[in-house]
Amino acid sequence: MRVVMAPGSFPPHLTAPEAARELTAGWLSVRPRDVVVPRPLPDGGEGTPAAVAAAAPDARVRRVPGCTGPDHRTAVGAYLAFPDGTVLIELGRLGAAAGQLHGAALTATSRGAGELLAHALDHGARRLMLAPGERAALDGGAGLLSALGMRLLDTAGCVLPDGGGALARVARIDRSRLLPPPDGGVVVLLDTDRPLLGPAGAAAFDAPRQGGGPAEAADLDRGLARLAALLGGDAERPGAGAAGGAAHALASAWGAVSVRAARGLCELLGLGKELAAADLVLTGSGQEDPEAGYGPLTAEVARLAVTAGTAVTALPGAARQLRRIASGLAARPLP
Structure with missing residues (x-):
């Protein structure tokens, strides 16, 4: 049997x-x-690549030193690469810095996740599968997109600093240097139906978990709304608020599609x-x-x-x- x-x-x-x-x-x-x-x-949350690696002996863990942690300190990132060119990355976790978001709701950055994506593309990734994880920066994926070449500019044309607290000052977006997505596409493995904005959105849910109060949550929600207006796309789509809003950013800027985590991982x-x-x-x-x-x-x-x-x-x-x-x-x- x-x-x-x-x-x-x-x-x-x-x-x-x-x-x-x-x-x-x-x-x-x-x-x-x-x-x-x-x-x-795995369910698409924290530890997804490790659980997938245990069930996929042909997958290889690639470690990437020198990434930007969510608290802006240097961290070691990692992702899982399959022989067919599929790469699995957990967006909300990056090395030892992953647990250091408390009190950093306005300043935490997703830049390190973008650095992992860029590294995977440089090393032949043909398809990207992205798990939100549990500890995402509340910057709407702005840091991630910046690492991929997008520039977020204020009214004076200056590049904004990383962190969700700066998003309300975004005046325009320069996509001219944005890296293209891989030919095989980008898939976000959703473990939540959270929209990007509003009382059930990313800031309202995650800001308190990162030590932010009602004022910080409101500031972040306004910044995410400003970024979403410039990026386009459907901010109210179920799952748009996953990974601190990175799911919406990837859908708008890279054409990423979303599937339920259970279905996508079983297929993988x-x-x-x-x-x-x-x-x-x-x-x-x-x-x-x-x-x-x-x-x-x-x-x-x-x-x-x-x-x-x-x-x-x-x-x-x-x-x-x-x-x-x-x-x-x-x-x-x-x-």
């Missing part, structure tokens, strides 16, 4: 790769002759083909409540399993003893 272990994370106890290992160990303790394939699935990992060759898949996430309906990750795995004609079992969202649960499932009569 061939079984695929495709769990998400079970915070705060287990990452997705750890959950897959626990399920694998539990199943093999009862059915040691079965073929068990671990395929941990070739889960559909894996399930077509399997008899059973176990999936689930600790962030789900089965009584309220399963979340997008479990729903996507179940959709792929139905398409492949493969049996699927969803784990309870509150699971803590995954090894025991897997061994119990393995001990039951199987179809």
Whole structure:
């Protein structure tokens, strides 16, 4: 029997790769002759490249020293490169500086994410897949676009400093030096439906998490609105506020398309083909409540399993003893 272990994370106890290992160990303790394939699935949030790397042995981690951290200090960036030219980058995390945003809601920059994108393009990236992550700078992707060659200018024609606090002074945008996107396109893996602006937008949600009060959130929202007016695009589109507004910037300036993170990552990992060759898949996430309906990750795995004609079992969202649960499932009569 061939079984695929495709769990998400079970915070705060287990990452997705750890959950897959626990399920694998539990199943093999009862059915040691079965073929068990671990395929941990990230949700598009923090740690997405690391979780994908655990499920994709052909992917290579590329480290990029000398990047600009969100607090403007030098940091080491990294991204995941696949043999077919696909590159996966987490926009909201950059080296050791990733946790140093508290109190920096107005000044934090996404420039380092743009530097990673530029590095990937310089090294042959054909398609970019971008996970928002959890710790994005609230600059609407301005720093990211600046690293790619775009210039944000004030009324005197001077280049604005990095940080969301300066966006209200943007008078015009110079796109003449903006690097083109790769031929294979740019995909943003959405883990939120947050719009860019307003009471449910990026500034209202993220500013308090970065130590900003109502005044800072209002200033940032005004700046994001000014940037959006110059960039164009649909600031009210669900997901436009992902990664501190970088999702909107990439859609407007680079034509990036957005897909649900679960669907995009399952496609990247070739889960559909894996399930077509399997008899059973176990999936689930600790962030789900089965009584309220399963979340997008479990729903996507179940959709792929139905398409492949493969049996699927969803784990309870509150699971803590995954090894025991897997061994119990393995001990039951199987179809």
